[in-house]
Amino acid sequence: MENRVSVGLLGFGTVGSGVAAIVQQHQQDLLHKLGAEVSIDKVLVKDLTKDRDTGLSPDVFTTELADIVNDPSIDIIVEVMGGIEEAKQAIEQALQAGKQVVTANKDVMAQYGHELLQLADAQKQDLFYEASVAGGIPIIRTLEDGLASDRISNLMGIVNGTTNFILTKMKQENMSYEDALAQATALGFAEADPTADVGGLDAARKMVILSSLAYSTEVSLDDVVVRGMDEIQEGDVELAARFGYTVKMVGASQTDEDGIEVVSEPVFLPDAHPLASVNNEFNAVYIRGAAVGETMLYGPGAGSLPTATSVVADVIAACRNILLEVKGKRQHAPQHARPIKPANKQQAKYFHRLLVNDEIGVLTNVTAVYSKHGASLQSVMQHPSEQDGQAELILVTHRISRQQHLDIITDLDGLAGMISHYRIAGEE
């Protein structure tokens, strides 16, 4: 074991084949860095007969998970098989068998992360999951180590490449949502079924993982307020630009003494905000810490080699733990129980786009609703609607709570149609 670390790979798809390629190409660098050879000795696949272009010996492939997790010569298990239940069980078995485990599985970590990290602690093993969020961006490591000395108060991320690609095309090329989605699919950025992406669920899962780590507590998917791209109406993207904003799908969380709020939703970002210029399929995570202030990490959120880079960085960390004999010395499970507070208390400016009858007194009646709920207005704009006899009213509030915002929407019913509404993020 001193001069050789043995890796078992579960899955050989996009990420798995990237991991194998990097480990093989960088064999000399790894030997230099670790003083040990890293060798992929077993690979779990579904079909042994499939033709694979790999530098690996054919006899490393197996269809039996047990062949790998029960092999005492395997030191590290890399789970890149995807799926949820089966992958979770594989990680459990690997930890129980005394392996260091690396996973790139966001779905498993969002749903079972706390349980699995606790199991890792109990087994005195480590569970690494850098690649589960934002592909090639070392965000997990930065939250764990780089900002270890700080207290993080806000996270905001563009963590879904598909929706960011679509919004970029809509803004920069005036593309329709449908055309942009079709192009994302053609380029391989969007899944065959993009529901989880465009519905905000994918970003919500990533925020569960990041927020749990950043605040060292247990956040679950049920805690996240999720709004999808279907909330974005025709004309919103241009309208945002006229007011100096960019529409972005973000995952955001913040913490204060009352607890934690986590949302995944389309927001308006000021054009000058660092996240506003993150375009196409790129991801970025913006972090605010008490001491460090604001930092942002930017990079590729997906793709075979970028994601594999993060997996192999984790493999290297696991190798170090094995070679230095310090496996399982860091506590992975969350340390604090912090209340999740309803996102309704969060304060922000809101952007409301209303359709009203173009009649005398309508503006008075509408603005009276805002006054009633204690919301003062920063700007108001009226312009003719494409529909006869109607007008569009744009109202930007000063800072109000999400609850005030929701109450206003309820009270406007009958008086005006709410075309769309956005929280204005990043102006804290």
Place this chain on the structure above:
Amino acid sequence: MENRVSVGLLGFGTVGSGVAAIVQQHQQDLLHKLGAEVSIDKVLVKDLTKDRDTGLSPDVFTTELADIVNDPSIDIIVEVMGGIEEAKQAIEQALQAGKQVVTANKDVMAQYGHELLQLADAQKQDLFYEASVAGGIPIIRTLEDGLASDRISNLMGIVNGTTNFILTKMKQENMSYEDALAQATALGFAEADPTADVGGLDAARKMVILSSLAYSTEVSLDDVVVRGMDEIQEGDVELAARFGYTVKMVGASQTDEDGIEVVSEPVFLPDAHPLASVNNEFNAVYIRGAAVGETMLYGPGAGSLPTATSVVADVIAACRNILLEVKGKRQHAPQHARPIKPANKQQAKYFHRLLVNDEIGVLTNVTAVYSKHGASLQSVMQHPSEQDGQAELILVTHRISRQQHLDIITDLDGLAGMISHYRIAGEE
């Protein structure tokens, strides 16, 4: 030692007092994270009588370095005293005395980094220097760990907050260089003597540190081509904007099979490049890796608490090494000897701004010089100069080597006056 790690602080200025504040405020978090108390037990200062607002006991302060490095109860020495020779000697003594060492000293690391890292290796100690480059941005850690599995080919950084602040004001508020510098000084972003900042030397030092690490080799300050802000002429910033570029002072390095090139200079960046929208005093480092593609880290490049965040992250890493008994297990000194190649071979587009006599045939004669040196032109623009009988010629070349660019400048002598010239970066 099991439950207590003892820190000696060399210096109690801006960064040192920030370190003390973070360690004291986060005492409970540190205890949680490490299972041990972190205690600042000795602080080296010049003047014991100075009034200091600190939560530390007055008897921790001393004016004698030996009191700290020779104290066997001190585990970690944090060098935040600044200066070069004295600080270098202090780090040497600390390593020789068997301490883990953390430094925030860019000047020492740029000049003596290789020597000190070798000494750390020889002494089986670790020398951490996250805070020496780009204050609160965890760039050293990202190059060491997050991208450990990748081969880095390019680094480009806005690593000097003073010059970036000045250029932002010049672009966004049409401020003159002098006014912007005065404001930077008033706000505390610029040193009393800003020569090293505006001359590009500060960024060059940081690129020496980053490039040595990224390519695991020995780069020295003499290897860096340095051009300062004095190369930026009046009107250049607006002119750049008209062509879709932003003028930025960057440090940049790249490597290929022939060797490494390192420069610190003003460049034109396409407005869409992630670095182009890094504004004010913020820093960012853009990294290109063979596998990961492009990533960028953004954040505060200086300031007491941001820089102290990085120092304390290093202290935490040092504590872990002590508690896990794995001090000095990582090799810090560079592993490869790579040739430094003259920056003249680097290929890029160039932007030339010339002053010519407004006469028949001048454009023919000027463009003939470019043809002679094998440089084809991407765009040419002529407009009247403010000086009678003269015109300004703007020429943007296709990709040429820096040598071709320099030869063209030489040959234009007599025919045209070169007002200013820029490499167009970030279009690789």
